[in-house]
Amino acid sequence: MTAPRKIIIDTDPGQDDAVAILLALASPEALEVLGITCVAGNVPLALTAKNARIVCELAGRPEVPVYAGCDAPLARKLVTAEHVHGKTGLDGIDLPEPRMPLQKQHAVDFLIDTLRAEPAGTVTLVPIGPLTNIATAFARAPDIVGRVAGIVLMGGAYFEVGNITPAAEFNIHVDPEAAQAVFAAGVPLTVMPLDVTHKALTTRPRVEAFRALPGRVGPAVAAWTDFFERFDKEKYGSDGAPLHDPCTIAWLLRPDLFTGRRINVEIETEGRFTLGMTVADWWRVSGRPENAFFVGDIDAEGFYALLTERLARL
Ligand code: RIB
Numbered sequence: 001m002t003a004p005r006k007i008i009i010d011t012d013p014g015q016d017d018a019v020a021i022l023l024a025l026a027s028p029e030a031l032e033v034l035g036i037t038c039v040a041g042n043v044p045l046a047l048t049a050k051n052a053r054i055v056c057e058l059a060g061r062p063e064v065p066v067y068a069g070c071d072a073p074l075a076r077k078l079v080t081a082e083h084v085h086g087k088t089g090l091d092g093i094d095l096p097e098p099r100m101p102l103q104k105q106h107a108v109d110f111l112i113d114t115l116r117a118e119p120a121g122t123v124t125l126v127p128i129g130p131l132t133n134i135a136t137a138f139a140r141a142p143d144i145v146g147r148v149a150g151i152v153l154m155g156g157a158y159f160e161v162g163n164i165t166p167a168a169e170f171n172i173h174v175d176p177e178a179a180q181a182v183f184a185a186g187v188p189l190t191v192m193p194l195d196v197t198h199k200a201l202t203t204r205p206r207v208e209a210f211r212a213l214p215g216r217v218g219p220a221v222a223a224w225t226d227f228f229e230r231f232d233k234e235k236y237g238s239d240g241a242p243l244h245d246p247c248t249i250a251w252l253l254r255p256d257l258f259t260g261r262r263i264n265v266e267i268e269t270e271g272r273f274t275l276g277m278t279v280a281d282w283w284r285v286s287g288r289p290e291n292a293f294f295v296g297d298i299d300a301e302g303f304y305a306l307l308t309e310r311l312a313r314l
């Protein structure tokens with residue numbers, strides 16, 4: 001029996017972030033969540049730090065340490081996404097105010113201290129929001145970069161193009177300079193872009209399977225989905241919404257559900273119309289070094305079966 005993989009989830013909850021956190025906490029035999037670091041993104045930092053604690057308490061895991069991190073991108077004004085996630089960031093169901101405390105330590109200091117304290121190569125970072133905290137930690141403590149086992153992030157897009165601008169996906173667009181630093185850091189990088197998350201839609205049968213689960217978690221996830229899918233259905237005319245962030249955790253649990261290729265991915269930080277675009281060299285025409293495993297496809301049925309089975313555990 002191998003020891004669970006140690007992870008730190010860096011997040012901007014967001015209903016899909018919430019489902020990613022629940023999936024991780026429902027899989028203790030495979031994943032040890034050392035902490036949850038919050039960043040400004042979908043909604044401002046005060047709300048992401050509150051929402052992460054709401055989710056931990058919903059999962060019955062109030063002992064998981066939650067840290068507040070950066071409240072704005074490295075070099076730009078914060079762009080938020082209340083139009084998708086609602087004013088609270090977790091619209092769709094009213095859950096109790098969190099009683100568990102927010103950790104006093106800044107999320108960036110937690111990232112640095114933990115990566116220095118844990119044996120090198122044993123901690124995986126799972127950023128599912130803008131990459132500000134990760135880039136700040138790498139800049140402040142370059143010695144930790146070589147100690148990171150890997151980064152599995154939700155962000156970017158290539159064939160699927162952008163969701164916040166015609167060219168850019170939200171997490172990368174909010175802080176392109178941070179993304180550029182992370183993609184150039186040389187850490188083993190797995191990228192879950194819109195190309196794959198848009199193939200994992202919350203169809204009605206899948207949402208009703210959540211709602212039918214015993215306990216509070218399944219119905220809460222169904223209520224969140226009912227809320228946030230209205231944006232994607234209206235915009236794309238799709239049969240449901242993409243559950244973006246849980247794809248990162250699912251990859252850690254069942255990489256066989258995904259396919260992709262190691263390629264070069266660069267971040268556009270100067271484009272007039274393309275700021276935050278992930279320039280993914282899928283056809284390897286640039287000759288630039290491969291720096292990321294860029295995921296392109298998913299077994300959606302398998303993903304939802306895993307997610308439903310795990311949520312039923314909480
Ligand atoms: O573009 C999708 C990403 O932006 C997801 O992480 C979602 O939570 C938002 O942060």
Ligand code: CA
Pocket residue numbers: 011012013014016017042128129245
């Ligand atoms: Ca997110």
